[in-house]
C-alpha cells in the first residue's frame with residue numbers, strides 16, 4: 130500500500146513536473162515567437178534568456194547584461210538611477226526609450242521592466258512603437274492643420290441637442306463672427322433665437338422645425354444675427370442629424386455656420402445693378418418691364434385702368450453737350466427726387482436711360498387721374514436745378530439750370546394691352562408734346578403714330594433739302610423804338626419744300642438739332658446773311674446790322690471765329706454789320722471755353738446778343754463776364770404787357786439790368802402799340818415784331834429799306850407823349 134502510495138506520489142510529481150516542463154516549453158515557444166523583444170537578465174551576470182526578436186539588437190542567451198543596459202539611451206524622465214536599483218525599489222517600471230538596431234535604425238521602443246523579486250533577476254519586454262509614434266505625430270499634425278484650416282475658413286463648427294435645448298457646443302469662430310469674446314460666450318437655443326433679425330426670425334425657426342420634423346432632406350438655413358455692436362451679419366447654417374433617441378427623434382445636430390455677409394452684399398449689389406439705375410436709384414428698364422407686367426395683370430384682374438407716362442427733359446441734350454455729364458447727372462438726380470414725391474408706393478417710377486423717365490400709375494379709375502400727376506411733374510421740372518459743382522466763381526448766380534418736361538401718356542387698356550405697346554405709344558405722345566412747344570403733356574391718340582412716322586422721315590428729307598438748296602432766309606426788321614427807324618434785321622431761316630410748302634423753323638430746327646444737321650444748316654444761314662447784306666450794300670441801301678441765330682452746337686465748332694472771319698472777308702463786310710444771337714443755353718458751356726470764344730468773336734468785332742433772355746438759365750453772372758452787346762427780351766414776357774403785372778415787372782427788371790450792365794435792350798414779339806409804348810416807357814431801346822413787320826423775303830425787305838430812306842419814315846406809329 131505504502132509502495133502503491135509512493136508510486137502514485139512519484140507518478141503524480143512526475144506528471145506535475147512533466148506538465149510544468151511542457152507548460153514552460155509552450156510558454157518559452159510563445160515568448161520566443163512574439164515580435165516584441167523579451168529578456169531575462171541577471172544583475173552582474175549574463176543574459177539568462179533572450180527571445181528571437183532580441184537578435185535585431187544583437188542580444189542573445191548568455192550575452193552580457195551590461196551590454197543590454199548600455200544599449201539604451203539615458204532614460205528620459207528618469208533621474209539617472211540605475212535601472213535595477215529602481216526596479217528593486219519600485220518593482221516595475223515603464224518608459225519610452227530609443228534603441229539602435231543592428232541595421233543602424235534608430236527605433237522608438239516602449240520598455241516594460243519587472244523585478245522578479247529575488248534582487249537578482251529582471252524581466253524586460255520591449256515594443257517597437259516607432260510606427261505608432263509616427264502615426265500619432267501625423268495625426269496631431271493633421272489636427273493642427275485642420276484647426277488652422279477651420280480658423281482661416283471662418284467656419285464655426287457646432288454640435289447641439291437636436292431639440293435645441295441646452296448649451297451649444299460651438300467653436301470660437303461663431304463668437305468671433307458676432308464680435309463676442311470666445312472665452313466667455315455661451316450659446317443656447319434661446320440666445321440663438323433672440324439674436325435673429327426680426328424679419329428673419331420666423332423663417333429661420335420654421336426652416337429648422339421643418340428639418341427636425343423630416344420635411345426637408347438637408348438642413349440649410351440663412352438668417353441675420355445681431356452682433357455685439359448691434360449691427361447684423363448674414364449667416365448660413367448647414368448640418369446633419371446624428372444619433373437617434375428612443376422616441377425615434379434625432380439626437381444631435383452637427384454642422385457648420387459661416388458668415389455670408391459679404392456674399393449677400395455682393396448678391397444685393399448685383400441685383401441692384403440688374404434692376405436699378407445707379408445714378409437715381411430708380412427702377413431701370415429691366416425692373417420696369419417686370420413690374421409693369423405684374424401691374425398689367427393686376428389691372429386686368431381688378432378691371433382697373435393704368436396710365437403710363439413717358440417723360441423727357443427738354444433741352445437736356447444741349448445741357449449735357451455743353452456743360453458736361455456731371456452737370457447732366459446732377460439734373461437727372463434732382464429730377465428723380467422730385468418725381469419720387471409725386472408717386473404712390475404702388476406706382477412705378479423708372480429711368481430708362483438718358484433723360485427718359487417712366488411713371489406708371491396703377492389701379493386708376495379714369496385716364497384723367499394721370500393729369501394731376503402730369504401737371505405736378507411739369508411744375509416740379511420747371512423749378513431751377515442746381516448744377517453748381519462748387520467750382521463756380523463766388524460772385525456767380527450761375528449754377529442753376531432751368532428746363533421743362535414733355536410728357537406723353539398712354540392708358541391701359543385703351544391705348545395698348547401690353548407693356549411694349551403702352552411704352553411705345555406713350556413715347557409717341559411725348560414727341561408730340563415736345564413738338565407742340567414743350568413743357569406740356571399729351572395723351573396718346575391713334576393718329577399720333579402717323580405723325581411719329583412723319584417725324585422720322587423728316588430727318589432724311591431735311592438732309593436732302595440741305596443738299597438740294599431748299600433753304601432760304603427771311604428778314605424781320607429791328608427798329609429803334611424811339612425813332613421807329615430800321616436799325617437791323619434778324620435773319621430767320623425758312624424751308625421751301627416742293628411738297629410741304631414753306632416750313633417754319635419750329636417744325637424742323639429741333640430735328641436738325643437732334644441730328645446735328647443744324648451745324649451745316651446754321652453755317653449756311655450765316656454765310657447767306659453775309660452775302661445778302663453785301664448785296665444790299667452794293668445796291669446802295671442803308672447799312673444795317675444783320676442778326677443771325679447761332680445754335681449751341683454751332684458755337685462749339687473749334688474754328689468758329691475763323692469761319693465767321695472768312696465769311697466777312699469773303700463778302701467784304703465790316704464785322705460790326707453782323708450780330709450773333711445766342712440763347713442762354715449756348716453760354717451754358719464750359720466757362721473757360723465760352724469766355725475764350727466770345728472774347729475772340731468780340732476781338733473780331735462782331736456784335737453779340739443774348740436771345741430769349743429770361744427763359745433759360747439763371748445766368749446773370751455770365752452776363753457780366755461775357756460782355757454781350759445786347760439783351761433780347763423773350764416774346765413770352767412781351768405778349769401780356771398791359772395785362773399781366775408779373776410780365777411787366779419782368780420786362781422792367783430786364784431793361785433795368787441791361788442799363789446797369791451797359792447793354793442795349795431789344796424786345797421781340799411786339800405785336801401791339803400798347804406793348805411798344807410800355808417798352809419805350811420802360812427804357813427799352815429797340816423792338817422787333819409783327820407790329821412793325823413779320824419776317825419778309827429778301828426782296829420785300831429791300832423794298833422796305835428803300836422806303837426807309839425817307840426822312841419822315843416810321844415803321845411804327847409814334848408813341849405820343851412817351852418819347853421823352
Ligand SMILES: Nc1nc2c(ncn2[C@@H]2O[C@@H]3COP(=O)(O)O[C@H]4[C@@H](O)[C@H](n5cnc6c(=O)[nH]c(N)nc65)O[C@@H]4COP(=O)(O)O[C@H]3[C@H]2O)c(=O)[nH]1
Pocket residue numbers: 605620621622633634635638647651654677678679680710740741764797798799800817818819820823824
Ligand atoms: N408770335 C410772334 N412771333 C414773332 C413776332 N415777331 C417775330 N416772331 C417770331 O419770333 C421768332 C424769333 O426768332 P427767335 O426767337 O430767334 O427763334 C427762332 C430761332 O431760334 C430759330 N431759328 C430761325 N432761324 C434760324 C437760323 O438760321 N439758325 C438757327 N440756329 N436758328 C434759327 O427758330 C426760331 C423760330 O423762328 P421763326 O419761326 O422764324 O420765329 C421768329 C419770328 O418769326 C411776333 O410779333 N409775334
